[in-house]
Amino acid sequence: MKQRLVVAIMLLVAGLLLAPLAQRHLQARQRxxxxxxxxxxxxxxxxxxxxxxxxxxxxxxLRGRLAGHPDLLPVVATRCVNCHxxxxxxxxxxxxxxxxxxxxxxxxxxxxxxxxxxxRYDADSLCRLLREGVDPAWVVIDxxxxxxxxxxxxxxALWARLSHPPPS
Amino acid sequence: MQRRHLLCAAAVLAxxxxxxxxxxxxxxxxxxxxxxxxxLRLQDGRQLAPAALFGGRVTAVQLMFTGCSAxxxxxxxxxxxxxxxxxxxxxxxxxxxxxxxxxxxxxxxxKALAAWLGRFGAGxxxxxxxxxxADLDRWLDFLQGRxxxxxxxxxxxxxxxxxxxxALRSVDLPPAAEVVRLMTxxxxxxx
Numbered sequence: 383m384k385q386r387l388v389v390a391i392m393l394l395v396a397g398l399l400l401a402p403l404a405q406r407h408l409q410a411r412q413r414x415x416x417x418x419x420x421x422x423x424x425x426x427x428x429x430x431x432x433x434x435x436x437x438x439x440x441x442x443x444l445r446g447r448l449a450g451h452p453d454l455l456p457v458v459a460t461r462c463v464n465c466h467x468x469x470x471x472x473x474x475x476x477x478x479x480x481x482x483x484x485x486x487x488x489x490x491x492x493x494x495x496x497x498x499x500x501x502r503y504d505a506d507s508l509c510r511l512l513r514e515g516v517d518p519a520w521v522v523i524d525x526x527x528x529x530x531x532x533x534x535x536x537x538x539a540l541w542a543r544l545s546h547p548p549p550s
Numbered sequence: 551m552q553r554r555h556l557l558c559a560a561a562v563l564a565x566x567x568x569x570x571x572x573x574x575x576x577x578x579x580x581x582x583x584x585x586x587x588x589x590l591r592l593q594d595g596r597q598l599a600p601a602a603l604f605g606g607r608v609t610a611v612q613l614m615f616t617g618c619s620a621x622x623x624x625x626x627x628x629x630x631x632x633x634x635x636x637x638x639x640x641x642x643x644x645x646x647x648x649x650x651x652x653x654x655x656x657x658x659x660x661k662a663l664a665a666w667l668g669r670f671g672a673g674x675x676x677x678x679x680x681x682x683x684a685d686l687d688r689w690l691d692f693l694q695g696r697x698x699x700x701x702x703x704x705x706x707x708x709x710x711x712x713x714x715x716x717a718l719r720s721v722d723l724p725p726a727a728e729v730v731r732l733m734t735x736x737x738x739x740x741x
Contacts, residue, residue, distance in 0.1 A: 448624065448723055448725075450725070451725045451726075452725065452727070453631050453725070453726060455624060455627050456623075456627050456630075458623050458626075458627070458669070459623035459624040459626070459627045464619045464620055464623060465619070465620045480620040480621075480699065480700040480701060481620070525722065525723060526620075526621050526624065526705065526722070526723060528624075
């Protein structure tokens, strides 16, 4: 009887210790899933359910417009995978050579881009690029890439997915 | 006055493009140039020369191909918005048209061109066409429409006057409202 009680207490303690870890893992997984859906031009609300603030997950696909244009573009024209190959993506790139590939090797490493000095992305600089079209070395990107209306949670989700792609 | 406006707009457009060899050169074409007598196959299967397709209307042409997923969907969206603006004009516009011109005549048959228009909800002012394979080089040479890179074509809009002559090349990816404004000003010019 005493032994059973000890085991039960140990299981309870282990559960209490592991629960936050499991919760963190689940949230990271949900964030990555949301990032994948945003890359594909899908809405945030998927099987993964809400994460963090919940607003990003409930929102639709990323909305974007060309710099200087007043009109929002339809999703068919703003999907990341339209122009970029994405590490770990199951979807074959249809225009891989148009924009740079997206993944840890091209984003998180210090590289010279667009004639600028070597620079590397983090979540904040990825957000700035998506919103304003300015890369980490302060070089303005091509006008053909839309500027996006993206919130902090969506940025974090995209960065989580791009910096830690699933194994192909 | 209208001509001065058009010249000013063209100067702005041309100036905005002088940022490097990768950019298109926009501006007025002086004097306007008649296109070569290439054969253009439309989404309805008809085959017309540019003189027959463009004559009598002010025409905005964009280069694209239906298998392109990068800039072409953006161009399609811009023409969809331009058509929406044109159709909303009162009095109704009858002598303006938009043409998506494919650079891939092997793949872009009338069915593919019709699907392209359908994808963007094109109405009665928007057509799609592809040149005959043997005519592609002459057509692209005339427009100066080649571009290095995956998409292989410029994203400019080419404006033809009512006599079917190339009168203006825009900057890359001009706003829809700007395309409509330039078309309207070109339409107001005496032939």
